[in-house]
Amino acid sequence: MNKNEQRRTLQSTWKIAVAIAACVLLFLSILAFIIPLIFAITPAFRTSGKISGNILYITAFTVAQALCSLTIALAIGVCGAYFVANRNFKGKRFLISSSVIPTSLPALIMALGYIQVFGLNGLYNKILCNVFSLDEGPIKFLYSLWGIVLAQGFYNVPLVIQAVGRTWQHLGKDEEYSAYLLGASRKKVFFTITLWKLLPSIGGVAIPVFLYCFFSFMIILMFGSPGIATLETEIFHAGRSVLNFKSAAILSLIETSIAFLVLFIYSQIEKKSEKVSGISFYNDFTEQKKLSKKDIIPFGILIILLLGFFYIPLLSIIKGAWNGWKKLFSYRSFFPSLITTVKTGSCTALICTVTAFTYSVLIRKHHGTKKERILKNLALLPMAVSSVVLGIGFIRCISTGKFVHLVFAQSALLWPFAFKQLNAGVISIPEETLNAANILSSKLDTIFKVMIPQSKETIFSTLALTFSLSAGEAALPLVLSIPNYTSLSLLIYRLSSSYRFSEACAVAITQALLCLVISLILQEKKTCHTWK
DSSP: OOHHHHHHHHHHHHHHHHHHHHHHHHHHHHHHHHHHHHHHHGGGGOSSSOOOSOHHHHHHHHHHHHHHHHHHHHHHHHHHHHHHHHEEOTTHHHHHHGGGHHHHSOHHHHHHHHHHHHSTTSHHHHHHHHHHTOSSOSOOOTTSHHHHHHHHHHHTHHHHHHHHHHHHHTBOOHHHHHHHHTTOOHHHHIIIIIHHHHHHHHHHHHHHHHHHHHTOOHHHHHHOOTTOOOHHHHHHIIIIISOOHHHHHHHHHHHHHHHHHHHHHHHHHHHHHHHHHHHHBOSSOOOOEEOOHHHHHHHHHHHHHHIIIIIHHHHHHHHHHHTTHHHHHTOTTHHHHHHHHHHHHHHHHHHHHHHHHHHHHHHGGGTTSHHHHHHHHHHTGGGGSOHHHHHHHHHHHHSSOOHHHHHHHHHHHHHHHHHHHHHHHHHTSOHHHHHHHHHHSOHHHHIIIIIHHHTHHHHHHHHHHHHHHHHTOOHHHHHHTOTTOOOHHHHHHHHHHTTOHHHHHHHHHHHHHHHHHHHHHHHHHHHHOOOO
16 A cells, blocks of 8 residues: 555545544534433422422513513614614714624623613712712612613614614615605505515514523623522522422423423524515615714614613723722632633534534535424524523533533533524535535545535634633533632622622623634634645
8 A cells, every 4th residue: 555545544534533523522412402401301290399489470570571671672773773774874884893792792791881880889870979969879770670671682782783784784675665656654664564574584683682681690690689580590599509409490391491482483483584585685785875864863862872881881891990900810710710711612612613513514415405494493402491401400410510511511502503603604505516526526525625615714703603602601600510610701700799890890801802812813714724
């Protein structure tokens, strides 16, 4: 056997080994979801054990606060989407780029910003006290339902602006112009034509936002006053504080059932959106005009709301961190937390990306069939299970949490987000290209020489996304209670709970910069990397 044959044999063996490892990771990620979920829910069917709390009230409150948060996100977001899609103004590009904030910065950082701005000693109360010579700040809604709803709602506004604005910009205008010629008013045209075209896009972003608010944990812990409890916090209390696994299981079953129902609605919206897209969405862009006199007042209100409830709270963290830097560097657990976050995020991102890409490749041959839709919906099922529920299930399986358990628990929950992003890249590869590659070489060669290079931009974007999501996860580490484990998100929560807000802000800035640096590194790799 000559050197060329040896090299080809070695490459073939390496590709087979990588393919097998990828399939094993996919199998382990699925098991890391199914087995803990079974352990979390099965105690609900036992006869022994008491049920704690008013389940009906807790469920109703959880759904209500999620719906209120969603209403704020949609009301402000759709208004912003209108201006992004139909008007030209300064700062438009910055407003659109803000959509990366909810996916790259954890909600815990937004919560800190709200404390800095709306707290009793926050920026707004200080200004009001100085201007009106008040002894006590009048803004006191933060530690209540309104604090929770406003923080969650405005945190998700940029996502709505970006998703709905992008769709609105590509809407065909034939029906609208015909309605105008027949004498219909702008208001009637919007509610009878435009809104119906936008509904798939609005529904598509509304479901993930609702689920995020429905599963909210850290913001509830930070802003929830005594008496305020959601399904998520009650599951944590029952499963970790009082070890009432029957009560935790019943609450988990209720929460997961509602989330599955919402996810089913999401799948139906996606299905209808695909059918509508061929009729209502054009490739040309909507003509964009400058702001008119009629636009000034609503546009001004929009900007004031975004500044007051989104941008200023985020910027206030920088100011709050200024006094916390020196104390932070002397804090013993800071650098270990930073290293732990990088290690956890990197392992989780790698597993999620490999798992999602493997699954996308496996279902690629069913593209355009009913079987593909079923398989895609199955991949999204972990989105209907919260971190706390899966964490409780892991605790019942393993008793004591370890680093490897955390990585696979995060991977089991986050790989559907990676799949949604990667699958789009895999599907975009032309069928003719794959057929030609399969004729000229093996299927493994097609994957390594065609599918991976064609999807490399999406792969690096997915790595950045899943790293940020992992870095922002605080609920799972808190539930698993891994000995000597502290991440930056956990450190933020612990510092905030002990009212050390300046140090917490400094950690938050560090975490944001870490996610930004990782994203920039992967962005650089995305543009210059070539696959051999």
